Amino acid sequence: MSAMSPRDLERINAYLDGSMSAEERSAFEAELVVNAALRDELEVFAAVDASLSRQFVYAEAQEPAPIPMRRGMPRFVKWSALAAGLALAAVAAWYALRPDPLLIPPQQVWANMEAVNFKPVWRCENDEQFRQLLTARLGEAFVIEENERLRVLGWAYGADYVQYPLSKDTLILINKVGDEHSIILIDRADKERNLKVPRESGLHIYRKRFGGLVLYELTPLPEPAVLPAVRP
């Protein structure tokens, strides 16, 4: 891994910090696609952030309300054995069910794409390139058969590099169906999650298994248009 310039380090920090302008962010994300060293460095920084998030998970106080101590009490409140046991069980249960801090919901992915006007960062020139990319990233491939209504625009990147809807390997494909956009989230089948979108988002989500892959179509349309066009 090569040493980064101070400017690149500042950009990585600003990117993770969310303090880049939309233009800066787009340019940075475009550079990530072609600059493996920058991508690797971002990944190390993201790992630092993820580690901090793991280590400092907030747990609700075990007391229901603040009860300031009276003078003369011990320095620290001693929990009763029962309260401690219950609290421990609650914390353990909460931890087991806690969300991955880097996971974002599908509607957030949609919002990220909206923010960049559904502009893809990368477009495959042909089906063969599309297959090669999928195989390289996820180990299996398919193609999408375009038609009069359906057009594959290209791949998204970056906004979902640090945060992701399924796993950090999730690929995001932007498509146009008539006048609407439709997004496909692609990952290995073992990364499948019970993705849902809130009704008020106006979005629908559909799932399809394809070999060892799982595909989700995120769309404002009342029925999937891209998943039925997936071909071996």
Add this chain to the structure above:
Amino acid sequence: MGEPADIQSHDPPVHPFGSEAGAGKAGACLTASEFARRLEESRRTLWFIAAAILGDRTHAHDVVQEAAAVAMTKLADFDSSTNFLAWMGQIVRYVALNEARGRRRRRAGDVHELGVPASERPDPSDKALDEHIAAGLMSLDETARACLILRVVHGMAYSQISQALNIPEGTAMSHVHRSRLTLRERLRGREEELRGVRTGRSTGGAT
């Protein structure tokens, strides 16, 4: 709008979410009940300040609780027109620093294992990384540590961090940037190992 048999809709049932009521306006005098209400509003942020200064979260609630006890003895000193979080934040920092000093004197063993149930311990593959980062975190100045945790983990705006820690916004931003660099330096030479831990992500090729 039928769907092909192998495509499943994941649309959820109607699930309205309620909104939380806003905070009430503070009175001219900070009564015990008003103090308790404001403490609850700020508790999470205060917890993160305490956890950052201690370097782990095991006793962060205790520190906030003790700081609340200290604050209760000083209610008369509080000017209700000033920022409650800044006032309490200072007290939490003071109590947490005292606690951290005491712990350094009496510490034995791995602090990150103390009081942490087995089910809460990180995945072994992340544990080495976390320990490395935790050690680096403790090498930071306590204000820098608090800025980093409040920003990266708690997601606070710099203006809020500035208020909570009583430092300029620019200083908070600078602390976060430099702290990230410091922690990243701790991983120098371990990138390949890190990549191995983070399981098989392809590093080549454009998306």
